[in-house]
Amino acid sequence: MMKTERVHCEPKGLNPRAIPLGRIADQYFWEVTMFLKKKSRVVPALLLAAMLSVSGFSGCGQTGGESAAPSQPASQAASSAPSSAAEAEPAEAGVTFPLAEPITLSAYVQVPPYMSLILQTFNDNHVFQQREKDTNIHFDFVTTELSVLLASDSLPDVFIEFKNYPGGSEKAVADNVLVALNDYMEYAPNYSKIMAEHPDIAKELVTDTGTITGFGTVQLGDEVPWYGPTINQNLLDELGLTMPETIDEWYDVLTAFKNAGVEQPLNPSATWGWKVGFEYAVFTGAYDVSYNFYNENGTAKYGPVEPGFKEFLTTFNKWYSEGLIDPDFVTPDATAMQAQAMNRQIGAMPYSYNLEEISAPENGAQFVAAPNPTLERGGQLHLRNSNFHNKRVDSFAISTRNKYVPETVAWVDYAYSDEGYLLYNYGIEGESWNWVDGPANEFEQTMLPQSLRGLNKHAVLDFSGAVNPGGLQDSELRHVYTLHTTVGSLRTPYNAFPEEYAQASAVWAKAGDDWYMPAIAHTADEAASNSAVFTDIETFVEESVIQFIIGTKDLSEFDAYVQQVKAMGLDTVLENKQAALDRYANR
Amino acid sequence: MVEPSASFFSRARRDIKRNRLIYLMALPILAYYIIFHYAPMYGVLIAFKDYSPSLGILGSPFVGLKWFREFFGSYYFTRLLRNTLLISIYSLLWGFPAPILFALLINEVRNKFFKKAVQTITYMPYFMSLVVVCGILVNFTSSTGVITGIVEALGGPKSNLLANPNYFRTIYVASGIWQNIGWGSIIYLAALSGIDPALYEAATIDGAKRFRQILHITLPGIMPTIIILLILNVGNIMSVGFEKIILLYSPPTYETADVISTFVYRKGIVENNYAYSSAIGLFNSVINFLLVIAANKISTMTTEVGLW
Numbered sequence: 001m002m003k004t005e006r007v008h009c010e011p012k013g014l015n016p017r018a019i020p021l022g023r024i025a026d027q028y029f030w031e032v033t034m035f036l037k038k039k040s041r042v043v044p045a046l047l048l049a050a051m052l053s054v055s056g057f058s059g060c061g062q063t064g065g066e067s068a069a070p071s072q073p074a075s076q077a078a079s080s081a082p083s084s085a086a087e088a089e090p091a092e093a094g095v096t097f098p099l100a101e102p103i104t105l106s107a108y109v110q111v112p113p114y115m116s117l118i119l120q121t122f123n124d125n126h127v128f129q130q131r132e133k134d135t136n137i138h139f140d141f142v143t144t145e146l147s148v149l150l151a152s153d154s155l156p157d158v159f160i161e162f163k164n165y166p167g168g169s170e171k172a173v174a175d176n177v178l179v180a181l182n183d184y185m186e187y188a189p190n191y192s193k194i195m196a197e198h199p200d201i202a203k204e205l206v207t208d209t210g211t212i213t214g215f216g217t218v219q220l221g222d223e224v225p226w227y228g229p230t231i232n233q234n235l236l237d238e239l240g241l242t243m244p245e246t247i248d249e250w251y252d253v254l255t256a257f258k259n260a261g262v263e264q265p266l267n268p269s270a271t272w273g274w275k276v277g278f279e280y281a282v283f284t285g286a287y288d289v290s291y292n293f294y295n296e297n298g299t300a301k302y303g304p305v306e307p308g309f310k311e312f313l314t315t316f317n318k319w320y321s322e323g324l325i326d327p328d329f330v331t332p333d334a335t336a337m338q339a340q341a342m343n344r345q346i347g348a349m350p351y352s353y354n355l356e357e358i359s360a361p362e363n364g365a366q367f368v369a370a371p372n373p374t375l376e377r378g379g380q381l382h383l384r385n386s387n388f389h390n391k392r393v394d395s396f397a398i399s400t401r402n403k404y405v406p407e408t409v410a411w412v413d414y415a416y417s418d419e420g421y422l423l424y425n426y427g428i429e430g431e432s433w434n435w436v437d438g439p440a441n442e443f444e445q446t447m448l449p450q451s452l453r454g455l456n457k458h459a460v461l462d463f464s465g466a467v468n469p470g471g472l473q474d475s476e477l478r479h480v481y482t483l484h485t486t487v488g489s490l491r492t493p494y495n496a497f498p499e500e501y502a503q504a505s506a507v508w509a510k511a512g513d514d515w516y517m518p519a520i521a522h523t524a525d526e527a528a529s530n531s532a533v534f535t536d537i538e539t540f541v542e543e544s545v546i547q548f549i550i551g552t553k554d555l556s557e558f559d560a561y562v563q564q565v566k567a568m569g570l571d572t573v574l575e576n577k578q579a580a581l582d583r584y585a586n587r
Numbered sequence: 588m589v590e591p592s593a594s595f596f597s598r599a600r601r602d603i604k605r606n607r608l609i610y611l612m613a614l615p616i617l618a619y620y621i622i623f624h625y626a627p628m629y630g631v632l633i634a635f636k637d638y639s640p641s642l643g644i645l646g647s648p649f650v651g652l653k654w655f656r657e658f659f660g661s662y663y664f665t666r667l668l669r670n671t672l673l674i675s676i677y678s679l680l681w682g683f684p685a686p687i688l689f690a691l692l693i694n695e696v697r698n699k700f701f702k703k704a705v706q707t708i709t710y711m712p713y714f715m716s717l718v719v720v721c722g723i724l725v726n727f728t729s730s731t732g733v734i735t736g737i738v739e740a741l742g743g744p745k746s747n748l749l750a751n752p753n754y755f756r757t758i759y760v761a762s763g764i765w766q767n768i769g770w771g772s773i774i775y776l777a778a779l780s781g782i783d784p785a786l787y788e789a790a791t792i793d794g795a796k797r798f799r800q801i802l803h804i805t806l807p808g809i810m811p812t813i814i815i816l817l818i819l820n821v822g823n824i825m826s827v828g829f830e831k832i833i834l835l836y837s838p839p840t841y842e843t844a845d846v847i848s849t850f851v852y853r854k855g856i857v858e859n860n861y862a863y864s865s866a867i868g869l870f871n872s873v874i875n876f877l878l879v880i881a882a883n884k885i886s887t888m889t890t891e892v893g894l895w
Binding site for chain 2: 146
C-alpha cells in the first residue's frame with residue numbers, strides 16, 4: 001500500500017486489520033444529507049431523519065472514546081496541579097503568550113484506541129491543560145472522520161495528524177485545505193532551528209518542493225531497530241546449540257528444534273502477520289532484498305521480483321516442506337501465538353523488543369534477540385528494521401480556515417523547545433517525572449535537545465507525585481500526564497526504556513540499513529498512477545509469495561511470476577519511486 | 588366497491604381515508620426504503636467520476652467509463668467473475684436442494700419429540716454469529732484441527748485446509764449448508780403443512796407408497812414455494828456475501844476465494860478508492876438485476892409460477 005510510505009509504524013497499538021467501517025457510512029450519509037439539503041422540495045421530516053442517521057453513525061465511530069473512562073482521574077488531578085508553571089514565554093516575533101484574549105481552536109483528532117480508553121479528549125491531558133494556561137489557547141476537539149469534514153466543507157482550524165488525503169499533503173495545500181507554513185516559520189524559531197541544525201531531518205519535514213505542510217513528530221537521534229528475529233534461549237541451551245548467525249546455521253538450529261519436538265521451530269508471523277517480518281527484511285535481508293521497495297545505492301527496487309527473493313523463497317520453501325515453519329503461519333492468531341511461545345511450542349519468531357510478551361522464563365521460554373541472519377559468517381547486511389526521524393508526518397497541520405495562524409504556529413513550536421521537550425515527553429516536574437543524578441544513557445543522549453545534553457542529571461518518569469484515583473498503571477498514566485508522539489512535538493522513544501529492550505535493539509542494529517527507502521513522497525499524479533496498478537500487484541505478489549513458500553506454486557514459475565508482475569505495471573511504479581527518490585535526494 | 592373507471596388518485600385517496608391506520612403503519616417502512624435504499628442511489632454517480640471527498644459527489648470530475656474499463660481490463664477480472672459464479676452456482680446447486688430434502692425427511696418423521704429435537708439442533712448454527720462460525724471453521728481446519736484430523740484419517744494431507752485453494756469452495760459451501768439447512772427448511776415445512784391431507788388419504792387408498800406420495804403430492808404441493816425461492820436465489824447469484832469470505836480467505840486462497848464483493852470491499856474500504864469500487868458494485872447489481880428478470884421470465888414461461 002502506498003500509504004505506508006510516510007506513515008511510520010509504532011510497535012504498540014498497531015492493528016493493521018482494524019477496518020474503519022464507520023468511515024464509509026459517515027461519508028455516505030453526509031453526502032446524502034448535503035444532497036437533500038440542496039433540494040429544497042424534500043420534506044423536512046426526511047431531512048431530519050437523514051440528519052439523525054448522520055449523528056447515529058458518527059456516534060458509532062467514537063464509542064471507544066465515549067463508553068470508556070469511567071472515572072476521570074485527569075480532570076480531578078488538574079485541580080491539584082501546581083499553578084506556578086504558568087509563566088509568560090518570551091515574545092516570539094509578534095506573538096506573546098499568554099494571549100490577552102483567550103482563543104479557541106477546533107482541532108481534528110483521532111485519538112488512538114489505547115489512549116481513548118483513558119482520556120475522553122485531549123483536554124483531559126495535563127500537557128494540553130498546561131499549555132492552555134500558558135498560552136490562553138483552548139482546543140475543541142473534533143473526531144469526525146477527515147473525509148466527512150472535507151466533504152461537508154466544515155474544516156477545523158487544526159489537524160492533529162493529517163493523513164490519507166487523496167494526492168497527499170501537498171495536494172491539500174493546492175486544494176486550499178492546508179496552509180503552507182513556510183511563510184510562518186518566523187513564528188516557529190525552535191522548529192526552524194531544528195531544521196537548520198539537522199539537514200537530514202529537515203529533508204523529512206518538507207515535501208519535494210520544499211513546502212512545509214505541517215509539523216512532524218521529530219526524533220533527533222537515530223532510533224535503533226525495534227523488530228528482528230528472536231529465539232528461545234532456553235531451547236538453544238538445552239540442545240547445546242549456539243546462537244545462529246547464518247542461514248545455514250539457522251537451518252541446523254531449526255532442524256534440531258524440530259527433532260527435539262518443538263511444534264513450530266520457526267513461526268514467521270509475529271503479531272502483525274508474516275508480511276511485517278519480510279518487510280523488515282528479517283530473513284530476506286540475507287539475500288539483500290526485502291518484501292518492499294528499497295533504495296539500492298540510489299536505485300529504487302522492488303524486493304519480491306529481484307533474483308535474491310527467489311533464493312529466499314527457495315530457502316523458505318525448503319524449510320516449510322521439512323516442517324520447520326509453522327504450517328498455519330498464513331492465518332496467525334496473535335494471542336494464541338504468545339501463549340504458544342510461552343509454552344515452548346515456538347522455537348523462533350520475528351518479534352519486537354517487547355520480548356516479555358512472549359517469554360515465560362519460569363517455563364523455560366526466554367526469548368532473546370538473534371542477529372539478523374547473513375549468508376556467510378560476518379557478511380554485511382543492508383536492510384533491517386529502520387525508522388525515520390519524522391515519526392508522524394504532518395502530525396500538526398493548520399487549515400486554511402484558521403484565523404490565528406501565527407498564534408497556532410507559536411503554540412506548537414513550543415513543543416520543539418528544550419522545555420517543551422520535557423513537558424511533552426515527561427509532563428510536569430514533580431507530578432510525573434523527576435531529575436535523577438547521573439547522565440542519561442548513551443542512546444538517550446542522542447535524542448536530547450542541545451541544552452539537555454551532557455548534564456549530570458537526566459529526566460526519568462516517576463508517577464509517585466501523580467494523582468491517580470482511577471488506579472491506572474504507569475503505562476496508562478503516561479497518556480494523562482505526557483503527550484508522547486501523538487501531537488507534533490520533539491520526542492524521545494526512550495521513556496522508561498528498559499535495559500532488555502536496549503540489548504535487543506543493539507543485537508539487531510548490527511545489521512546495516514543503508515538500503516532503506518527514505519521518506520519519499522509522491523506527487524498527486526504519481527500517487528494516482530501507483531494506486532491504479534500497485535494494489536493489484538501487491539495482492540498478486542502476496543498470494544504468489546505464500547504459494548511459493550507452501551509449495552502450491554513451483555519455484556520454476558518464478559520467472560513467469562516476475563513477468564506477470566511487470567505486465568501489471570510494476571515498471572511504472574518503479575519509475576515513480578525512482579523519480580520520488582531522486583527528488584528526495586535533491587531536497 | 589370502487590368504480591374501476593375512477594382515476595388512480597381518487598381511488599387512492601378513498602383507500603387512504605378508509606385504511607388510514609394501515610397506511611400509517613406502512614409509513615416507516617416506506618421511509619426506510621426511501622432513506623436507505625433509494626436516496627443513496629444517487630451515490631452511484633461516483634462510479635462515473637474521479638471521486639474526491641473534498642470535492643464532493645457533484646463536484647468531482649466526470650471520467651465516464653474509466654473505472655469500468657479498468658476493471659474489465661484488470662488481471663483479476665476473469666478470476667473474480669469465475670470465482671463469484673462458481674461459488675454461487677455451487678452454493679445453489681448443493682445448498683438449494685438441501686433444505687428441501689431436509690424438510691421432506693423431517694415431514695416423514697412420525698416421532699414428535701425426535702422431530703422437534705432435530706429441528707431445534709439444526710436451527711442453532713443459523714443463530715450463531717458469522718464471526719463465531721468462521722472462527723470455529725478456521726480452528727477446525729487448521730493443521731491441528733478436528734476436520735483436518737478426519738481428512739487425515741481418510742488419507743488426506745495434514746495441512747491447513749483453509750490455506751489450500753483447492754478446498755476453499757468445498758469448505759465454504761459445506762459450512763453454508765450446515766449453517767442454513769435447518770432455518771431454510773422452515774419455509775418448506777410451512778408449505779408442506781398447507782397440503783390437503785385428503786390428497787394423501789386418497790393416494791393411500793389408491794395404493795401409493797410413501798415415495799410415490801412425495802413425488803406426486805408433496806413435491807407438486809410445495810413447487811410454487813421452491814420456484815419463488817429459486818428465483819430469489821438466482822437473483823443473488825452475483826452477490827456472494829463478502830463477510831464470510833473475508834473471514835475465511837487469505838492471500839494463498841485468493842485464487843479460488845476472491846469474489847467481486849470482497850474485491851469491492853478491499854478497493855473501497857481498505858484502499859479508499861470509492862469510485863472504482865462503486866463502479867464494480869454497480870456492474871454487479873446490474874447483472875443481478877438482469878438475472879432476476881431472466882429467471883422470472885423463464886419460470887413464468889415454463890411453470891407459470893413467477894414473482895410478478
